[in-house]
């Protein structure tokens with residue numbers, strides 16, 4: 001991990017109608033860091049992710065990617081700037097093969113897919129990148145399978161491969177364990193651990209506390225739209241404010 005800030009959230013606020021969904025959230029993600037975001041249901045975690053990726057524009061504050069203010073920029077410009085994201089629900093094309101799914105993601109980033117002259121070369125580069133990404137998540141052996149036929153945990157791995165095929169500088173994982181059977185959680189956890197070990201920067205919302213505690217360098221705790229704490233897993237678990245926010249919710 002370095003001190004270089006990949007993402008900076010400065011005093012983020014979001015007001016929708018009379019409701020204050022996010023309140024003065026300031027947070028920095030450093031290069032190579034895995035930062036877990038936790039909080040009870042409705043705390044504002046997904047909304048915060050949407051602010052980072054550009055789906056939702058905050059009513060207050062700034063979002064900086066690698067020091068550049070992207071607050072007013074749309075989703076695709078942030079993707080061009082190095083932001084990669086997975087979603088809570090599956091984003092795979094079920095009728096296409098695993099490789100085709102990942103290649104489409106790589107092609108979208110490499111460009112050239114719409115150019116007749118550059119298409120073959122771009123396709124080769126995209127295929128190579130897609131195979132590398134599949135190997136990284138342990139799915140190279142499944143490249144020719146129809147995506148819709150995969151087990152849920154495997155689909156999640158392919159979605160992560162699609163994300164890394166775009167070579168992002170910051171990866172947002174939105175509840176990567178959502179819908180994954182408990183038997184598949186350890187393998188998926190290891191995929192995320194390996195992503196982090198390879199030096200990638202990851203911001204992850206996850207309800208599975210064991211997973212977050214086992215993977216994160218730091219944990220940010222959201223509650224009622226506020227950031228209660230952002231600290232090491234040990235410090236967060238020992239924090240009385242965090243404990244009371246989770247009272248009755250089984251921290």
Ligand SMILES: Nc1ncnc2c1ncn2[C@@H]1O[C@H](COP(=O)(O)OP(=O)(O)OP(=O)(O)O)[C@@H](O)[C@H]1O
Pocket residue numbers: 016019021039040041042043044045046047048
């Ligand atoms: N567009 C919107 N209009 C009104 N309220 C909204 C909107 N988007 C989110 N909210 C509210 O903001 C709060 C935070 O929602 P959010 O989905 O970000 O929470 P969360 O921490 O991700 O919850 P969960 O863990 O259940 O996914 C909730 O009370 C939600 O109802």
